[in-house]
Amino acid sequence: MNVLEMFRMAFSSLLTNKLRSFLTMLGILIGVASIIAIVAIGNGGKAAVLGAIANQNLQDTIEIIPSELVAPGLPQPGQVLSIDDEDFSIAQSFQGVSQVNYTIYGTSTVSTSSRTANVSIEAGPSDLDDLARFTVIEGHMFQTPDVIAHRKVAVLSTSLAAKLFGNGNPIGATVMVQGTPLQVIGVAQSQEANLFSLFLGSDYLYMPATTCRDLYPNWGISEMDVQIEPGANRDQLAKRIVTALNIHAGNAGAFEDSSGFLAGIAGTVQKVTTILTIVIGAIAGIALLVGGVGVMNIMLVSVTERTQEIGIRMSLGATRGAILLQFLIExxxxxTIGGLAGILLGSGVGVAVSVVTGVPTYVSWPISVLSFLFSAVIGVICGLYPANKAARLDPIDALRYE
Amino acid sequence: MIELRQVVKRYANGADTLTVLKGIDLRIEDGEFVSIMGPSGSGKSTLMHIMGLLDAPSSGTYVFDGQDTSALSKPQLARMRNQSIGFVFQNFHLLPRMNAVRNVELPMLYGGIGRGERRSRALELLGQVGLHERAFHWPSALSGGQKQRVAIARALANNPRLILADEPTGALDQKTGREIMELLQRLNAAGTTIAIITHDPNVAAVANRTIHIVDGVIVDEVHAP
Structure with missing residues (x-):
């Protein structure tokens, strides 16, 4: 009697008790589906966070920041509060460095004749990474000549433009910053989907770095953007520049490569999401085991119910092995059907979550294959005891059983 | 065909042992139609279980087709039941969740016969017992006599040498019972050895030879004229 026949027999036997078979399957189905969905959502969330971090980290730019500025609290002795011109020339002197720019960050208020809004100000060269992150949708970004000439121009984020001008056209209008009129030359798309915008807000005003220093002479320069030539070793160069700057500042921890800081965050995010996925996955695994216990329970009931059937089959020449296999395969x-359905349902849940929340989810193929195999193994493990019980029945007792 | 020598069957019953068969000597030759009669509790069912290789004697020898069955492993015994013995039970013992033709196919399934051949032979056998039109009926839709015919067709599936029938007419009315006995007689005439267990003298009278068993011992043996 071949295995195909066995499967055919198992199917028809399961079909005679449709509701019961379905309910038993449900335990496995829910367990597998939750594993698949949790892993898909976990992977998607992780990828979204890491992607956002990678977005901040351009390959041809080294962002150098004074270390302690990232930590809250009062200034400490030896702390660098602002990057100065000497620091710039040190960085510029390295071979492989094409250009050194700086970016200033701050918060302030901006007003028109009728409205006022709080803004995050970001000032720098026109062509740096931060500005490249934002797509100008109206007007244009300020250019290098604007930076050189200390021109009083500004680019607003869409949400800020909407706050200040409503539906009106902001291009060419004037906004007041620090008592100085700036001409609006462009509007850039607010990056709502960017995870950082969740923390930093989306009301941004961009202006040339030189203009910003004119307006806010007290603001420290908090970031040095070192652009490197193609082919230069980014990480090595970053290390050497930071070391040179630290020697100049007389403090071994004065500066740091902020991509290292981001890499640290990325590492932490990765660790946390991995641990979370494992923990929740383990709970789902327990759910799967509970489903397996349900399978075992139903198989035991089935063996008892079908005792006479087993006796008849034995009298017709079924070996103990054939009886064992029959129940194992059932x-x-x-x-396995529960597992397959669970993979489909779990993937569906993942897709639904990504549609609803906008965070992408990734169904993991290895996990899918693994949970399929695992559900088959659970079938064997949980079927073994009942099947063995069936195979060990005495044919005469089984025949007499009513 | 089969030979029992000094077959004894004991069961442990708490601290006591219950001796059901007390030294049975019996030979059944090829082509015979033997009936075994006895009151309930006489041990005739146990005897049939031993003859059908469902149970092993506690002592004594059972030779089936020239082979000492005590030397056979459980899978070998299962194979022998499958190939050489057909059972007919008082309560038919059809599998309720299979239609008639699949019930008849079952021994062939365990015998390793392919699907197509299995189906055509099962239909042919159902035709032989007069149930061709009922082949795809469920057991619950068949009358007692029809169920017993299906069971006989199933017993014949692998062309067994011996058919063992345990009160085959016990659950049937007289007329249907007679029809079943006629069917068994036809099979016997065609060469199948049949042993039938009954307490009904009319049924036993159909056999060539009737063995009376009382309290685990053969007390009488009557050859038909």
């Missing part, structure tokens, strides 16, 4: 059929 329980495996339940769990």
């Amino acid at each position: 329980s495996m059929t339940i769990t």
Whole structure:
């Protein structure tokens, strides 16, 4: 009697008890589906966070920041509060460095004749990474000549433009910053989907770095953007520049490569999401085991119910092995079909979550294959005891059983 | 065909042992139609279980087709039941969740016969017992006599040498019972050895030879004229 026949027999036997088979399957189905969905959502969330971090980190730019500025609290002795011109020339002197720019960050208020809004000000060269992150949708970004000439121009984020001008056209209008009129030359798309915008807000005003220093002479320069030539070793160069700057500042921890800081965050995010996925996955695994216990329970009931059938089959020449296989295959059929349906349902949940929340989800193929195999193994393990019980029945007792 | 020598069957019953068969000597030759009669509790069912290789004697020898069955492993015994013995039970013992033709196919399934051949032979056998039109009926839709015919067709599936029938007419009315006995007689005439267990003298009278068993011992043996 071949295995195909066995499967056919198992199917028809499961079909005679449709509701019961389905309910038993449900335990496995829910367990597998939750594993698949949790891993998909976990992977998607992780990828979204890491992607956002990678976005901040351009390959041809080294962002150098004074270390302690990232830590809250009062200034400490030896702390660099602002990057100065000597620091710039040190960085510029390295071979492989094409250009050194700086970016200033701050918060202030901006007003028109009728309205006022709080803004995050970001000032720098026109062609740096931060500005490249934002797509100008109206007007244009300020250019290098604007930076050189200390021109009083500004680019607003869409949400800020909407706050200040409503539906009106902001291009060419004037906004007041620090008592000085700036001409609006462009509007850039606010990056709502960017995870950082969740923390930093989306009301931004961009202006040339030189203009910003004129307006806010007290603001420290908090970031040095070192652009490197193609082919230069970014990480090595970053290390050497930071070391040179630290020697100049007389403090071994004065500056740091902020991409290192971001890499640290990325590492932490990765660790946390991995641990979370494992913990929740383990809970889902327990759910799967509970489903397996349900399978075992139903198989035991089935063996008892079908005792006479087993006796008849034995009298017709079924070996103990054939009876054992029959019940094993039945329980495996339940769990593997449950597993397959669970993979489909779990993937569906993942897709639904990504549609609803906008965070992408990734169904993991290795995990899918693994949970399929695992559900088959659960079928064998949980079917073994009942099947063995069936195979060990005494044919005469089984025949007499009513 | 089969030979029992000094077959004893004991069961442990708490601290006591219950001796059901007390030294049975019996030979059944090829082509015979033997009936075994006895009151309930006489041990005739146990005897049939031993003859059908469902149970092993506690002592004594059972030779089936020239082979000492005590030397056979459980899978070998299962194979022998499958290939050489057909059972007919009082309560038919059809599998309720299979239609008639699949019930008849079952021994062939365990015998390793392919699907197509299995189906055509099962239909042919159902035709032989007069149930061709009922082949795809469920057991619950068949009358007692029809169920017993299906069971006989199933017993014949692998062309067994011996058919063992345990009160085959016990659950049937007289007329249907007679029809079943006629069917068994036809099979016997065609060469199948049949042993039938009954307490009904009319049924036993159909056999060539009737063995009376009382309290685990053969007390009488009557050859038909």
